[in-house]
Amino acid sequence: MNNTLDFQGYTILIIDDTPANLGVMVEHLEVCGCRVVVAQDGEEGIKRAQFIQPDLIFLDVMMPGMDGFETCHQLSMLADTRNIPVIFMTALTETADKIKGFAAGGVDFISKPFQIEEVLARANIHLALRKAQRELEAKNVQLQAEVSFREGQARILEMIATQAPLTEVFERLIRLIEHNSSGALGSVLLLNRDGVHIDLCVAPGLPEAYCTALVGIAIGPQVGSCGTAMFRRETVVVTNIETDPLWSDYRSLALNYGLRACWSTPILSPEGPALGSFALYYKTVHGPTPADLALIELATHSAGIAIQRYQTQARIQHMAHHDALTDLPNRILLEDRLNQAIVQARRDQNHVGVLFIDLDHFKHVNDSLGHHVGDALLMEVAQRLRACVREGDSVARIGGDEFIISLPRLADSHNSAQVAEKIVATLSSAIQLNGHDLHIGASIGISLYPEDGEDANTLLRAADTAMYNAKEKGRNNYKFFTAAMNEAAQQRLVTTTRLRKALVQQEFVLHYQPQVSLKSGAIIGVEALLRWNNPELGMVLPSRFIPMLESTGLINEVGEWVLRMACEQSMAWQREGLPPVRMAVNLSAHQFQTGDIVRVVKQALDETGLNPKQLELEITESVILDSSELIIGALHALKKLGVTLSLDDFGTGYSSLSYLQRFPIDRVKIDRSFIDKVTADAGSAAIVCSILDLSRNLGLDCIAEGVETSLQMGYLQNQLCSEIQGFLFSKALPAPELAAMLRADCRLPMMPPNT
Numbered sequence: 001m002n003n004t005l006d007f008q009g010y011t012i013l014i015i016d017d018t019p020a021n022l023g024v025m026v027e028h029l030e031v032c033g034c035r036v037v038v039a040q041d042g043e044e045g046i047k048r049a050q051f052i053q054p055d056l057i058f059l060d061v062m063m064p065g066m067d068g069f070e071t072c073h074q075l076s077m078l079a080d081t082r083n084i085p086v087i088f089m090t091a092l093t094e095t096a097d098k099i100k101g102f103a104a105g106g107v108d109f110i111s112k113p114f115q116i117e118e119v120l121a122r123a124n125i126h127l128a129l130r131k132a133q134r135e136l137e138a139k140n141v142q143l144q145a146e147v148s149f150r151e152g153q154a155r156i157l158e159m160i161a162t163q164a165p166l167t168e169v170f171e172r173l174i175r176l177i178e179h180n181s182s183g184a185l186g187s188v189l190l191l192n193r194d195g196v197h198i199d200l201c202v203a204p205g206l207p208e209a210y211c212t213a214l215v216g217i218a219i220g221p222q223v224g225s226c227g228t229a230m231f232r233r234e235t236v237v238v239t240n241i242e243t244d245p246l247w248s249d250y251r252s253l254a255l256n257y258g259l260r261a262c263w264s265t266p267i268l269s270p271e272g273p274a275l276g277s278f279a280l281y282y283k284t285v286h287g288p289t290p291a292d293l294a295l296i297e298l299a300t301h302s303a304g305i306a307i308q309r310y311q312t313q314a315r316i317q318h319m320a321h322h323d324a325l326t327d328l329p330n331r332i333l334l335e336d337r338l339n340q341a342i343v344q345a346r347r348d349q350n351h352v353g354v355l356f357i358d359l360d361h362f363k364h365v366n367d368s369l370g371h372h373v374g375d376a377l378l379m380e381v382a383q384r385l386r387a388c389v390r391e392g393d394s395v396a397r398i399g400g401d402e403f404i405i406s407l408p409r410l411a412d413s414h415n416s417a418q419v420a421e422k423i424v425a426t427l428s429s430a431i432q433l434n435g436h437d438l439h440i441g442a443s444i445g446i447s448l449y450p451e452d453g454e455d456a457n458t459l460l461r462a463a464d465t466a467m468y469n470a471k472e473k474g475r476n477n478y479k480f481f482t483a484a485m486n487e488a489a490q491q492r493l494v495t496t497t498r499l500r501k502a503l504v505q506q507e508f509v510l511h512y513q514p515q516v517s518l519k520s521g522a523i524i525g526v527e528a529l530l531r532w533n534n535p536e537l538g539m540v541l542p543s544r545f546i547p548m549l550e551s552t553g554l555i556n557e558v559g560e561w562v563l564r565m566a567c568e569q570s571m572a573w574q575r576e577g578l579p580p581v582r583m584a585v586n587l588s589a590h591q592f593q594t595g596d597i598v599r600v601v602k603q604a605l606d607e608t609g610l611n612p613k614q615l616e617l618e619i620t621e622s623v624i625l626d627s628s629e630l631i632i633g634a635l636h637a638l639k640k641l642g643v644t645l646s647l648d649d650f651g652t653g654y655s656s657l658s659y660l661q662r663f664p665i666d667r668v669k670i671d672r673s674f675i676d677k678v679t680a681d682a683g684s685a686a687i688v689c690s691i692l693d694l695s696r697n698l699g700l701d702c703i704a705e706g707v708e709t710s711l712q713m714g715y716l717q718n719q720l721c722s723e724i725q726g727f728l729f730s731k732a733l734p735a736p737e738l739a740a741m742l743r744a745d746c747r748l749p750m751m752p753p754n755t
């Protein structure tokens with residue numbers, strides 16, 4: 001039987017005052033493989049039990065001094081002995097004694113004199129029980145640890161969710177892991193967005209100097225445990241820093257602080273480079289158990305969630321303060337920075353400059369070449385603007401083609417003019433996109449703190465007003481804000497309101513001035529001329545309000561109305577049975593620069609049903625002098641619709657007739673100023689002659705405007721001018737009066753040509 005028992009690894013304590021009894025017992029127990037310790041009395045027994053922590057105690061009841069029951073009772077009162085099973089050995093056989101023994105905490109009785117087989121059999125049972133109990137305890141401890149770990153984890157997730165600072169989350173996480181892996185010192189490293197350099201080291205248990213030394217290090221294939229783990233994107237376990245080649249460059253740094261082992265796992269994002277690493281250091285040469293590795297994986301996972309969450313948060317923040325297309329600050333951020341700059345400037349007694357930049361032909365590019373080209377253009381502009389400023393200055397995009405630059409800490413207000421000049425220069429050089437050479441200028445308004453305003457809003461408004469002024473004064477330049485501009489801006493506001501009201505309340509009307517043939521004297525066309533029938537001012541002529549419509553941008557709306565109205569009128573006359581005549585409509589250069597002119601014309605034709613051949617569009621030299629591809633493209637598109645184009649007020653600009661060949665022009669209108677003096681001034685006469693000559697050679701038709709006298713008409717007739725328009729025949733008339741003229745077939749009394 002003895003042979004089958006195996007007490008290997010167990011320790012048994014025997015407490016008995018008569019050692020002679022014990023010889024056999026010790027011998028047999030030792031044969032079974034266990035360690036046997038003996039004590040002579042209760043007190044010694046308790047001490048030994050505390051010290052050696054036996055798995056089982058045999059305890060004699062009858063001993064001098066403290067008897068067995070008392071000894072057992074005391075053992076059961078002590079924390080480190082209370083769970084050790086005690087078997088009484090006694091000659092007492094009374095049931096009452098046994099009850100007393102169990103009450104004292106004993107688990108069993110062996111009667112003296114004992115049979116060794118019984119001793120061994122009982123030892124076997126209680127050791128097995130003890131073993132099971134130990135295992136249960138261990139399991140319990142493990143379960144408790146797991147629960148507390150999960151609680152710790154939940155707390156960390158809660159911190160992430162409530163956006164506790166990232167370093168606090170990491171510290172908590174590290175403490176949790178350290179608590180669960182004895183001797184471990186945790187660290188979290190964060191990698192810079194460049195994916196190469198270490199930005200941050202959180203390691204509450206490591207010396208601060210060590211952490212500081214890690215910041216800025218570039219990761220690589222042999223950069224300690226963490227640098228290598230992040231580089232390789234896999235776990236790196238170094239059990240002995242002293243000998244591992246991965247640590248060759250950083251060995252002395254780690255050993256200096258007593259760090260001997262380091263296992264690191266990279267924190268990976270689904271895409272792109274590693275975000276950072278989680279590592280455990282040890283002060284002894286040390287390798288991980290599978291449980292350690294599982295723990296590290298868990299920590300790495302939590303750290304990854306935290307980092308990604310914070311990155312998303314940062315991205316949202318960034319999006320709220322930046323323009324999505326150019327990534328420049330938006331208005332919110334700009335105002336914030338501007339206000340900060342103002343506070344600083346107030347303290348340091350210097351200036352802040354605000355530049356309001358508006359691109360000159362942007363809408364045009366967008367409308368004619370499409371949004372993708374427009375977007376690419378804005379990105380290029382953003383790039384060029386950034387290159388014009390110093391670090392600390394802010395370039396922001398606040399709307400379609402509007403940019404703001406704030407220049408803090410200006411020692412001298414003239415510095416802002418230098419920046420503005422730089423911008424005008426850089427934006428006036430062509431931008432090449434999609435095979436197009438885009439010429440885009442900028443108009444810039446400048447305001448200054450403290451001269452023009454004390455807060456961001458006032459300064460922005462002042463710069464906006466100055467920009468407006470720059471635009472009016474002929475684009476591609478800059479203007480400083482002045483108080484006078486403010487008044488002008490106020491005035492403009494009043495006028496805009498009035499003009500807008502005029503449009504809504506239908507105070508605009510068209511008058512029509514006939515154009516007649518010098519061959520037949522018959523009316524061959526009319527020019528629609530705009531009038532403002534204002535209840536207070538009476539009939540206002542265009543020279544007084546067209547510039548205002550242009551400067552307020554209302555010209556696009558009003559121009560659209562004019563086109564529509566003129567086409568409708570022409571159709572109305574035709575429906576009345578009047579002979580169809582050409583309808584000439586004036587277009588402003590603004591309608592080419594900021595309006596969608598081709599669409600507007602097409603729509604007017606489509607919606608009224610007017611034959612495009614009967615519509616003539618009068619453009620001025622200022623339109624074609626801006627010989628950008630976009631304008632030429634628009635002119636060709638208009639021609640394609642079937643309308644004719646005439647060049648109004650010819651001779652007053654700078655274009656030569658040969659220059660006109662580049663444009664799809666049908667007719668030239670000789671300006672009134674030459675006709676006025678044609679019979680009195682040889683120079684004017686010569687100009688008129690050469691215009692008529694050249695246009696004939698180029699195959700262009702010609703009309704003379706402002707013909708007031710028969711003398712003028714006679715001269716033009718002699719020079720073979722084919723058409724005239726002017727007070728000689730008629731001024732511009734309301735529609736019904738012109739209809740009457742058409743109906744009556746009024747003709748110009750013709751003179752026989754001079755010979």
Ligand code: C2E
Binds near residue numbers: 528541587707
């Ligand atoms: P314009 O296109 O050169 O129009 C001819 C102008 O000369 C008209 O002045 C007309 O009344 C005037 N006129 C015609 N014959 C004679 C004449 O024999 N002697 C004199 N002294 N003047 C004559 P109005 O109507 O005041 O228009 C002035 C300018 O306003 C126009 O010059 C045109 O540039 C602009 N305009 C008129 N209506 C519109 C319009 O609907 N849209 C746009 N964008 N501009 C318009």
Ligand code: MG
Binds near residue numbers: 527586618648
């Ligand atoms: Mg005209």
Ligand code: MG
Binds near residue numbers: 669672
């Ligand atoms: Mg004219």
